[in-house]
Amino acid sequence: MRVFIIEDEAPAQRRLQKMLLEIKPDCQIIGVADSIETAIELFRSNTQVDLAFMDIELADGQSFEIFNQTQVSVPVVFTTAYDAFALRAFAVNSIDYLLKPIRPEDLQRALHKWEGLHQSNLAITPDIQAIVEAMKPQNKTYKSRFLVRLGEKYVSLVTEQIAYFTTDEKLVMAITTDNKKYPIDFSLDELEDMLDPARFFRINRQFLGQISAIQSIHNYFNGKLKLILQPPTPPDKEVVVSRERATIFKNWLDQ
Structure with a gap:
């Protein structure tokens, strides 16, 4: 399995790499990016990748901008700290999501889901617009008592x-x-x-x-x-x- 990691925090990046290799020792981390700009270069220069882990908040903006500037045909697992309401959109419109700080059991769940889709030759490309809409402020009534x-x-x-x-x-x-x-x-x-x-x-x-x-x-x-x-x-x-x-x-x- 060949993997991209898009993450701007070095400790989180290292931790994810370590967990990936512990769960799947044959996993190859073939590209790491810490910004929108470097992620775009990564996707344009290397199409031989099976799965991408992508943080939402990068140093130079939200990673959704990557999809506006280049074609991303790779299945994506988003890593995020957004609230439960928005997370439902991530679950539906991507392979999976991982809530930070990432737990090994959650990572294993996401990899298992990807393997099932991969073996069935099913592809999921992120519906970025649906995710962006879900993240917008909602006219929601919050519990008062x-x-x-x-x-x-x-x-x-x-x-x-x-x-x-x-x-x-x-x-x-x-x-x-x-x-x-x-x-x-x-x-x-x-x-x-x-x-x-x-x-x-x-x-x-x-x-x-x-x-x-x-x-x-x-x-x-x-x-x-x-x-x-x-x-x-x-x-x-x-x-x-x-x-x-x-x-x-x-x-x-x-x-």
């Missing part, structure tokens, strides 16, 4: 009261601004799709936080960020933004 059951009583929580959501073993808990905990009958993935993305950010796999709950932000090792939330999290639960999502997080704060 949650009805929570506490024993024999019900409590209505408005989203302004919720500082952050976190996983506690197998439960998802809403932590309010006055430091009370309420069980929520939704996963963090589902909550991410329900809540206003201008106010709530998926910090990592354990935390979904409201912007007003972020008390301070600190540089952490290897390009990560460490957040201090209010109310405070337990001492054994550090709130860390991965290197791959750090830039996205900063852009979210700066919008």
Whole structure:
């Protein structure tokens, strides 16, 4: 299997290459690009490729511009940090998508899907217009309150009261601004799709936080960020933004 990788962050690029070779030792990385310009050159100069992994946000713009400037007949797996709503379009209009930071099991799923299509001689070329449309701001109504059951009583929580959501073993808990905990009958993935993305950010796999709950932000090792939330999290639960999502997080704060 011959592969292109379009990724502008060197650590993410190296990590993807390492995982690819661990899962498929016979995989050949025949081209790597870190910008729209170098990716266009790559596609124009080498057509003997089976699969391309393509990050959406590159240093010089969104990778969709590549499709406007050159023909891409290669199946594409997008790597992205976009919300769950837009991800549905990636799943339908490309081979697959990988949510950053990429997990080995997700990469294996995408490769398995590609192998099935390849063996059946089925080709999928990305419908870029459909993906771009899905990424545009939607006239969507976001959840404003949650009805929570506490024993024999019900409590209505408005989203302004919720500082952050976190996983506690197998439960998802809403932590309010006055430091009370309420069980929520939704996963963090589902909550991410329900809540206003201008106010709530998926910090990592354990935390979904409201912007007003972020008390301070600190540089952490290897390009990560460490957040201090209010109310405070337990001492054994550090709130860390991965290197791959750090830039996205900063852009979210700066919008």
